[in-house]
Amino acid sequence: MTTGTGTGPDPVTINPLDPVTLERERRELQRSWSPGPGLWGWLTNVDHKSVAVRYIVTAFVFFLLGGIQAGLMRLQLARPENRLLGPDEYSQIFSTHGTTMMFLFAVPIVTAVGLYLVPLMIGTRNVAFPRLNLYGYYVYLIGGALLYTGLLLNTGPEAGWFSYVPLSGPEFSPGKRSDVYAQTVTFTEISALITSVEIIVTVFKQRAPGMSLNRIPLFVWAQLVAAFMIMFAMPWVATASMFLAMDRLVGTHLFNPAEGGDPLLWQHLFWFFGHPEVYIIFVPALGFVSSIVSGMTGRPIFGYPIMVVALVVTGFMSFGLWVHHMFATGIPQLSESFFSAMSMMIAIPTGVQIFCWTATIWSGRPRFRVPFLFVLGFVVVFIIGGFTGVMVASVPYDVQAHDTFFVVAHLHYVLLGGMVFPLFGAAYYWLPKVTGRMLDERLGRWHFWLFFIGVNLTFFPMHQLGLDGMTRRVYTYLPETGWGPLNLVASLGALTIAASVAVFLVNLVRSRRGGAPAGDDPWDGPTLEWATSSPPPPYNFHLLPTVRSRTPLWKRESDAPVVTGLRTDMREILVTTMLDAEPDNRMRLPEPTIWPLLAALATGVTFIALIFTPWGLPIGAVLITVAFIGWGWPSPKEHELQLREEREG
Amino acid sequence: MQFPGEHSAHGPAGPQALLLDRLGDLLYGIAAVVFVLVVTALLVAAFRRRPNGEGMDDPARERRMAMAVASAAGATVATLVAVLFLSFGSGKRLTGTPPPDAIQIRVTGRQWFWDVEYRDSLPSRWATTANEIHVPVGRPVVFQLRSTDVIHSFWVPNLGVKRDMIPGQETSIWFQADTPGVYRGQCAEFCGYQHAKMSFLVVAEPPDRFAVWLDRQRDTARTPTDSLARRGQEVFLASTCVMCHAIQGTPAGSRVGPNLTHLASRRTIAAGTLPNTRGHLAGWIIDPQQIKPGVRMPPNALAPDDLQALLAYLESLR
C-alpha cells in the first residue's frame, strides 16, 4: 500500500515503483541513514546493526577472556596440590569467570543477536530508541572494562559470581573487590534493561503491515519473552548489589544479623534475579533454534501456537524456581516443596518445544549443514543438563549434589548446551547476512565436533566428582581423595574446547578475508531478514515489506504490496498497531549524536566513584543530569529536520 | 589408619545416605531411558530416508504428529509428576523429627575449621574438640549447626547430611550411621581462602567405644610426666600457641583456634588436611602458610629443642 506524501515532485504524476525514482530514493536513504565518517561517525552511529555488532564482538571478547580463566582453573585442578594458582588468585579467577560469562557474555550476546535481527525480521529500519541503544552499549562496555581493570589491579571479585554475604560483606572481604563486583553488576543490568525496552517497543509498534502478533517469527517471540523477563528480574539484582554496596560503603546493616539484617536476604534477592537470568540466557537461544530448524528443514516450525505458549510459560515459571538454590539453608520443607515442584515442571514446556522441533525435522527435509549440526548438538547436550536439573530439583537429592561439582556439571551442560551450541549455530547461519560472506563448512564441522567432544569430556566426569565428595570453588584437593584422574580428563576436555574455539576463530578470519559471497538468501530462509542484501544497507529495506503469513519469503506472491511513501531525506519509520500491525503513524528517528557516549561516561564516573565514596552519588547525579539535558536538547540539524517535518505536514 | 577417610555419596553408611543413593540411582535410570528415547527420536527424524514422493504439506501427517507431540508431552508430565512424588516421599523420610534419644552435637563452622561440642545436662561433663566428630553406630545423631563468621556448609557424603551454617541462625540436621567407619566431610559453601581444605572426620564406632572416647574427651589434659613433655608445656604457654589454642587443665583458654586438649587422639590435623604424625605436626607448626596459604595461624619460629619438646608435649595429649 502506498501512504502519504514523499519528497520531490507531485506523486500523482510519478509511478512510485519507476526505476529512476527507486534509484534516487535509494541514494537518498543511503545518505540519510548512513553514519558520519571516521572515528566520530563510528562513535555516534546509532544504527541498530552497528550497535549489535559492537555488542556481539565485545561479548565474544569477554567469552574468550572468560574461557582463558576457565583454562587456568582447569590447569590448576588437573593435578592434586598443584601450585599454579594460590587460593587468593583462584578465588578471583573463578569469580571473574562466572561474572564475565553470566553478565558480560551470555545475556549481552543473546540480546544483541536480537537487536540485530529483530528489526530485520519485522521489517523496520531501526529500533525504537536508537540513541538509548547506543548508550546501553557504552554502559556495558564501561562495566566490562571496570571488571577487568579490577582484575588486573588485584581487585577482581573474590566471593563467586553470586557473591554471598557475609563473605562479600565489609568484614570478610577487605578492600574494594566486592565493590567492583557490585558496580559491574549495576552497569550490565542497566544495559540489559535498555536492550529489553528496545526489543519490546520495537516489536510491539514497528512491525511490517500485516505482521500480526501471531505471524511474528518464533525468534522474535523468544526475544520478546526474554525482554519481559529482563524487565522483571534485573531490578532485583540491582537492589541486591546496591544493598551490598551500601553495607560496605556507608555501614548499613541489611545483611548483618547482629543488627537486624539477614544473610539470607541476599540469597533471596540475588536468586530471584539469578534464576530467571539463566532462562533469559536460554530463551533467546530457543528462538535461534526455531529459526535454524525452520530454515534448514524447509518447513515452518510445527505447532507454532504451542511453541509460543511454551516460551511464555517458561518465562513465567522461571520466576517461581529461585529457592532451589537454597535447599541446603534449612528453610521450611513446605516452601522447598513448592519450588521443587516448579523446578521439575519447567521441564515440560521445554520438552514440548523439543518434541515440536523433532516433528518439524521429521516432516521436513533437513540439510546437514553446520547450523543444523549445532542444533542437534544443542538437543543432546542440553537435555543431559535438563535431566541433572530434574535430579537437583529434588530436595533430598540436592542434599548430596548441592554446591559440588555435580552442580558445576549441570550448569555447564545447560548453559553450553542450551545457549552456546545454538549461538554457534546462529553464527554460521546469520554471519553470512552480517558480513556478506559464508563461513567454511569443513572448518565448521571440525569446530562442531571438537566442541561437542570437548564439552562432554570436560563436564561429564564432574558429575561423578561431585558425588565423590568434591565441592565447588576449591583451588586444590588432596591426592588421597582420588579425584585426580577425573580432573585430568576434565582438563583435557577443556583443552579440546579451546581447540574448537581456535578453529572457529580461524574460520571467522578466513571468511572475512575470502569467504564465498553469501548473496541475499544463502539458506532459502522464510523470514524477512533474508529479503534484503547481505550485509543489509543502513536503512534495512528500501521498500518495507508487508506480510500475509508466518513465512513471508516462502509464500511471497509476485504482487505482494510494499510500503512506499516514507520520507527518504530524513530517518523515518512506519509505526503500526500493536496486535494486528495496521499502519498507524510515521515517526522520525533521531540523528546520530555523541551524547549517548557522554551520558555513558557520566554514568560510568558515577558508579565507579561509588566504589570509593558516597559523594559519587550527588556528583554523578549532576553529571548525568547535564548529560541527559544535552542529549534531549535538539542539535541544529535536529531542529532543522523538526521544522521541515512540521512545515511539510 | 585410613587417610583421609571415605567420602562418597555412593558409599552409604546409614539409612539417610542409603535412601539418597537409591533415589539417585532411580533418577539416573529414568534420565538415561528418557535420554535414549528423545535422542533416538531426534536422530531418526533427522536421518530417516524420505521416500521420493513425500510432500511437505500433508494434513494427515500433521494430525499424526500433533498426536505424537501431545502423547510425548503427556508422558513427560506423568514422568515428572512421578519423580516429584518420589522426591517428596524421600524428603519426608529424611527430615522427620529426630527420635528423642538422639545425641546432640553442636558444630560451629569457623574460618577454616570446625568447633565441636558435646553437651550434657551437667556442664562439667561438656566436651569440646575440633575437626573430628565421633558418633555411636546405630543411634540417631542431631547436629546443631552454627557459624560465627561466614556461611559454611556441613556435608558428609557417606552419611547423607548437608546443611548450611548461617551466621545469626542455628540450623540442624540429623542422621544415623549404621556402618562403622571413618567418613570425611568437607565444607560445601565457599567461605574464603581455605575453603578447599576445610574438612573434618566423622568416626562412627560401636557405642561402647564411643562412650570411652567421649569420657576421655571430657577429661582435662594429662599432666605431662616426662621432663621433655613438661618443657614442651612451658614452651606452649610461653610462645604464640597460648594466644589462640585452649588446653583444658592448663592456663591456655583461648577460643580463637581449635581446642587442642586431646590433639593426639585425632587422626588428622589442620582440619582434615594432614595425617596426625610428628613430622606433619612439626611442619604445620613451623609454617602453616606453606600448607594452607591464608589460614589464620601464623608461622612460628621455634628453636629446634623447643620444637621437639613441644611435639613431645602435644603427642602426650591423648
Next chain:
Amino acid sequence: MSSRFPSRRRALVVALALVAGLGCERETRRFREVPPTAMPDASLRLSSINPGPPVPDVPSRSGYVENAYAVSEGKRLFAQFNCVGCHAQGGGAMGPPLMDDEWIYGAEPQNIFATIVQGRPNGMPAYGPRLATSQVWQLAAYIRSMSGRVRKDVAPGRADAMQATAQEQATTEQRPVESTTPPNSERP
C-alpha cells in the same frame, strides 16, 4: 596513540602505573611473613628530640597501613586477642583510648609495635614472645585506623556484629598531639 604524541602515551603509562601501584598495595594478600616473634627495633624512639645531630627516623612499615587485608586482620585480632578488654572498642576503659589524638608512647606504626611488644607501665602487657611479627604489624595498622589515620579505601567498614563503634572508614582523622606527659586520667 600515534607517534606524533609520545608525551600523551607516556602520561597514560605513568597514570596506569600509579593506579596499578595504588590498587596493588591495597589489595595484596600477604600470607607469610618471615618469623620470628615480634621484637622491636633497637633504634625506635618515643620522642623526636635527641642530643647531637638529628637522627633519621626509622622508616615506617607503611606496607601494612596501606593494605586492606592487614588492617582487616588487625581488626579481627583486636577482638580475638581481647584488646577490647582494656581498650574497649577504642574509647578506652582500664586502658587509654585508642581512637583519640593523645598518644603517650608515639603514634607511628613502629611506636605502636613497640608498645604492644614491650608492654607499658600501668597495665599494658608485653606481648612480645606471644605474637607473630605480622600479627603485631596488623594490629598496629588497625589501631591507626581507629583514629581515622588510614586511607578511606583501606580502612575497614562496619563489623558483622553488634555495633559498638563507628566504621573505621568513616572516622574523621585525629591527628596525634605530641605529648610526653600522661593524660589527666593517669596523673596522681
